Amino acid sequence: MTTLTKTEDTPAPTGPEAFLSVRDLSVRFSTEDGVVKAVDGLSFDVARGKTLGIVGESGSGKSVTNLTVLGLHNPKNTTIDGEIVLDGQELVTATEKELEKVRGNKAAMIFQDPLTALSPYYTVGRQIAEPFMKHTGASKRAAWERAVEMLAKVGIPNPKERAKDYPHQFSGGMRQRAMIAMALVCDPDLLIADEPTTALDVTVQAQILDLLKDLQQEFGSAIVFITHDLGVIADMADDIMVMYAGSAIERGTTDQVLRSPQHPYTWGLLNSMPRLDSDLSAPLTPIPGSPPSLLNPPAGCRFHPRCTFQDRVGGNRCVAERPLLGPDRASACHLTADQKRTIFIEEIKPRLG
Numbered sequence: 087m088t089t090l091t092k093t094e095d096t097p098a099p100t101g102p103e104a105f106l107s108v109r110d111l112s113v114r115f116s117t118e119d120g121v122v123k124a125v126d127g128l129s130f131d132v133a134r135g136k137t138l139g140i141v142g143e144s145g146s147g148k149s150v151t152n153l154t155v156l157g158l159h160n161p162k163n164t165t166i167d168g169e170i171v172l173d174g175q176e177l178v179t180a181t182e183k184e185l186e187k188v189r190g191n192k193a194a195m196i197f198q199d200p201l202t203a204l205s206p207y208y209t210v211g212r213q214i215a216e217p218f219m220k221h222t223g224a225s226k227r228a229a230w231e232r233a234v235e236m237l238a239k240v241g242i243p244n245p246k247e248r249a250k251d252y253p254h255q256f257s258g259g260m261r262q263r264a265m266i267a268m269a270l271v272c273d274p275d276l277l278i279a280d281e282p283t284t285a286l287d288v289t290v291q292a293q294i295l296d297l298l299k300d301l302q303q304e305f306g307s308a309i310v311f312i313t314h315d316l317g318v319i320a321d322m323a324d325d326i327m328v329m330y331a332g333s334a335i336e337r338g339t340t341d342q343v344l345r346s347p348q349h350p351y352t353w354g355l356l357n358s359m360p361r362l363d364s365d366l367s368a369p370l371t372p373i374p375g376s377p378p379s380l381l382n383p384p385a386g387c388r389f390h391p392r393c394t395f396q397d398r399v400g401g402n403r404c405v406a407e408r409p410l411l412g413p414d415r416a417s418a419c420h421l422t423a424d425q426k427r428t429i430f431i432e433e434i435k436p437r438l439g
């Protein structure tokens with residue numbers, strides 16, 4: 087069941103000329119154990135030519151959000167509230183036929199594992215050519231030429247010959263490139279990349295990230311880049327949204343979020359990451375505890391069972407009252423701006439180096 091209602095939660099960001107605009111998005115799954123609140127009151131914008139990095143642990147709602155944007159959820163057990171507007175077109179209420187037109191043509195997704203996106207039964211060239219034929223009405227021959235051109239563009243050597251290969255004849259890095267070629271073959275205006283380099287070694291990872299940046303410059307696409315790796319996001323994103331337990335808990339430019347993070351969860355993420363410019367023998371500080379079950383998330387601030395700063399707030403507010411994210415530069419936390427500044431300067435910054 088897919089429904090559309092307006093909810094009141096996260097205030098909308100004020101992005102310029104958003105190409106993708108998500109407002110008060112909530113996604114719930116019915117399961118045998120109950121209702122999973124996978125995404126709860128999420129709002130964000132992405133403009134053309136810009137990259138939004140979405141960061142968070144597994145189960146934070148990053149991937150569900152983006153599968154929902156492309157209508158790739160299971161409509162039988164999913165309830166969606168809110169708005170998803172892509173280039174002026176409302177997608178929550180769109181029919182499957184309308185969504186099919188959007189997917190591949192206007193928006194495309196790059197997955198972490200290319201083997202889930204590439205069929206073992208067809209040549210790589212055919213799998214790149216088919217969406218092009220479908221969305222543009224090009225002839226078989228023109229689509230094949232386009233597939234070869236795209237393979238060349240993503241750096242596959244000898245693309246004319248390699249287009250005739252099957253996915254198992256490609257290396258892992260080449261399969262990832264082929265999937266990027268498939269995603270970009272119709273010049274989509276929105277590209278969603280879900281952990282696209284996690285399974286690759288660092289050299290290939292760097293090549294793929296450079297390739298995405300080059301292609302974004304060429305096509306002017308908006309990119310949503312999902313990862314748990316803050317190092318990758320620092321390299322790729324203009325803006326960052328940090329997600330926790332289905333909600334955005336911090337948002338700002340990449341520089342703001344990485345240089346002066348405001349939310350205790352973001353502090354925890356940064357503290358738990360190794361840094362090349364700090365003492366590599368110093369122990370990392372993991373965030374205590376684990377992410378909550380989304381069947382029954384904690385009341386008040388969802389991060390409170392893991393937060394070591396809730397005693398600075400007072401009045402049991404963290405347990406009783408849910409903090410909301412403000413517009414623009416924001417963190418969903420009851421700590422005052424002064425408290426945050428003091429904690430950051432005296433306790434967090436020295437640890438970040």
Ligand code: SF4
Pocket residue numbers: 349350351387388389390391393394395396399404409418419420421
């Ligand atoms: Fe921690 Fe309270 Fe802020 Fe939540 S609202 S992050 S529990 S201080």
